[in-house]
Amino acid sequence: MTALPVATKAQTSYQKLLQTSSSTGLLSLIKSCTTKSHLLQIHAHTLRTSLVLDPTISFQFLSVVVALSPLTSITYSRQFFDQIEKPTAFHYNKMIRAYSKSDSPAEGFYLYRDLRRRGLCADAMASSFVIKSCIRVSSLVGGIQVHARILRDGHRSDSLLLTTLMDLYSNCRKYDEACQVFDEMPKRDTVAWNVLISCCLHNNRTRDALGLFDIMQSEIHRCEPDDVTCLLVLQACASLNALEFGERVHKYIEDHGYGGASNLCNSLVSMYSRCGSLDKAYGVFKGMRDKNVVSWSAMISGLAVNGYGREAIEAFEEMQKMGVLPDDQTFTGVLCACSHCGLVDEGMMFFDLMSKEFGVVPNVHHYGCMVDLLGRAGQLDPAYQLITSMDIKPDPTIWRTLLGACRIHGNDSLAERVVGHLIELKAQEAGDYVLLMNIYSSAGNWEKLTEVRKFMKEKAIQTTPGCSTIELKGVAHEFVVDDVSHLRKDEIYKMLDEINSQLKIAGYVADVTSELHNLGAEDKGHALSHHSEKLAIAFGVLSTPPGTPIRVAKNLRICVDCHNFAMALSGVYNREVIIRDRTRFHHFREGHCSCNGYW
DNA sequence: CTAGGGTTAG
Structure with missing residues (x-):
């Protein structure tokens, strides 16, 4: 360990003040300490006068050292901690808490073990801080140990502590364990529900996340979703392409007075964009009083992924006129706009501008856009x-x-x-x-x-089986290739046949050469005609009034044939078809696609 | 004797 830094000037006025102050005076001096130099002088003083032995004084000083650790370092705090002869549980808690927020969170775990070895009482707070540390270093093993301790300590009904524990399991991809903690909680408040929803969101249970929004409000649980719940559920809607559900959440936000919150508005802009409803996204965006870099970036990305590259670039210019500085994610949106619309020169120009004028270091997403741009x-x-x-x-x-x-x-x-x-x-x-x-x-x-x-x-x-979903009256319907599991499968296949014959009249020819999704299929033409997106579209035509846009989300890339199919259908049936595939949106209108063949 | 916990925008 390195030597402690000490005050260099032997006798400053501050030191005089220190030496002449009474113990209560010293306490208030410590509490009001805000500079590194004064901190070091107090430190030297406490060492010289053995004041570190006084638990009250050493605790107060530790508090200040920790509070000022951005000016010094967490190591410095630890060095002081180690000088305390008989640290109490209070000292330990303070130090463990500091570690949980520091760059060396794992140290908190060791200190916690140390605390227990000394037979000191670890309260719920200490455990809570340590779990935070475990989350930071994603140590499931450590977390499980603390969990066992919590049960032994009799803290099994502390909701806050258990919520932290759920978050630990969620972060360690242990969905079932997180649910188990939730189930065993005697009382669940909104935050507990939020953590559960967040857990679904981050563990491939996005559909369950949506369900929880209703379940928590039901008669049995009677738990009010708050702004954070909305934030989480909107993310779920965005990733599921669940526009109607998103609209419901939007209404909930308005009804509960969260409408002015910029984080929620930004989330709404993103959700509507990612559900292919750009006009709604723009509606929310336009109504925002304070548009920050997040709002602008969301709008720019929204325009970009929906095929409005030029408009995205215009928005980028508008944003600068409004005095908002772009950041890394803004440029991801701008470069994405260029790559989706084939604006090669513009893309190169922005890529250059980004680091030279705005100091944004290109990250893997920026490079990804450029590779896409050049590649296409x-x-x-x-x-x-x-x-x-x-x-x-x-x-x-x-x-x-x-x-x-x-x-x-x-x-x-x-x-x-x-x-x-x-x-x-x-x-x-x-x-x-x-x-x-x-x-x-x-x-x-x-x-x-x-x-x-x-x-x-x-x-x-x-x-990976190709899967397409279409939302109808707030319920997502899923289809795979040659799906026969849907209740209305007969009607769907009949409708698909009819659509095929109508489109053939209009000149659509099935393209069987370039794609082969179903590896075992002898008859490629057959497999192609029942691709999941076609089934979803047929279901959409079948079950919505004429003129209603058809929105489909597909987990893989859309194939050339389905692309042609949707394009033809949008003209013949006069339907807007919006397909979101793994990489982008395809807006089909009047026989054209927003990608203009550039895809 | 002292302080202190959970979810969260693009």
Whole structure:
């Protein structure tokens, strides 16, 4: 351990003050200490006069040291702590709390163990701080140990403590354990429900998160959602494309007087955008009095993903006129706008501007947009160069973006290299091989295609089933390829047949060459005609009045044929069709798509 | 004798 810093000037006026003050005077001097220099002088003084032995004084001083730790360091606080001869539980709690918020949260855990070994009483607070530490270092093992202690200590009905514990399990991806803690809680307040919803959101239970919004309000629980609940549920709506549910939450927000909260408005803007309802997003955005960088970024990204690249760039300029400084996420939106609309030169310009004029260091998302931009424009080699020249480690997503571009431009040799990189990262997924097979298939390279297929079979690599959802009256309906599980399946298939024949008259021809989702299918044409998005669309046509927009969310990329299908349908049936796939939105209107073939 | 806990915008 390094030597403690001490005051350099031997006799300052402050030290005189210290020496002449009574013990109550000293306490108030300590409490009012706000500068590092005074802190060091008090420290020296307490050491010289053995005042560290006095628990009240040492506690007060520890409080100040911890409070001023941004000026000194957590290590300094610890050094002082170690000088206290007989630290009490109070001292420990103070120090453990400090650690839980510091850059070395794990130390809090060791100190907690130390506290117990000394036989001091660990109260609920101490345990609470330690769990915080465990969350920070995502130590499930540590958390479980503390959990056991909590039960032994008889703190099993402390809601606040148990809520923290739920958050721990949630952060460690232990959904069931978090639920169990929730179930065993004697009393659950709104925050407990919020943590449960947050847990669903972060553990692939997004649909359950929506359900909880209603369950918590039901007769049995009678728990009022608050602003945080709304924030969480809006995120769930956005990721599920649940527009109607989102509108309900919007109404709830208005009815409960949260309408003016900027964080909620920003969330609404994002939710509406991500549900493909740009006009509603803009409505909320326009009504906001204080638009901050988050609001603008949400609007810019919203415009971008919905295919309004030029408008997104205009919004970016407008934002600067209003004196709001863009940050990293603003640029993610702007670059995304460029990549979705094929604005290669603009994209390069913004990428350059970003760091030079706004000091925003490009992150993996920015690079990802640039790779997408270059890749889609056919500049595959520069895109590859860009990835290899990054000063950050390429993540699987960025390689996958390039792989997508390889598919568009049918570059099989680069695609193979990219898959090689994914394998190197041990991140290759079924979808990557499917993409590779798509490339071989459209190039007519049947040998390689069979090779990959065989490889996948041998390794038993499971493909992610394509799944499309459509929300109707607040309920999400799910479809997979050739789905026969829906109650109205007969009507749906009849409708799909009718749509197909109508579209054929209008000149739509099924494209069976470029896609093969169903690996085992002998009859590709057949599998194609019952893709999940087509079933969802047919269901939409069937169950909504003419003219109603049809909104579908798909977990994978939409295939070329389904894209053509939706495009034709939007004209023939005069329906707006909005499909959100894994990478972007497709707005189909009057026989056209917002992506203008650039996709 | 002293202080102190949970969820949370793009």
